Amino acid sequence: MSQSSGPTTVAKFPGACLKWVHAAEAEVHRKGLNLDNYMVSVVERDDVVTVILKAVDAPEGSKGSGGSHIGFEVELSKKNSKVVRSNYLR
DSSP: OOOOOOOOOOOOOOHHHHHHHHHHHHHHHHTTOOGGGEEEEEEEETTEEEEEEEETTSOTTOOSSOSSSOOEEEEEETTTOOEEEEEEOO
């Protein structure tokens, strides 16, 4: 008899990052992007947080929009979680 393996951890991240991903989600969907196609990064700077989407097949360390799906980023204000700007990555 074969045994099924246990659960696999897909990601671990600080819970505070989740609010930034949720805040960026509406902008991502407005652009018609499917999060299933992306690796998501959350970068914190001074007064803003940037949620960056890169294609899951983008080469590690690549800049811009490597991979089969165009990269995208959403910059959010730390004060009110509102979108400051968003743009595609080249």
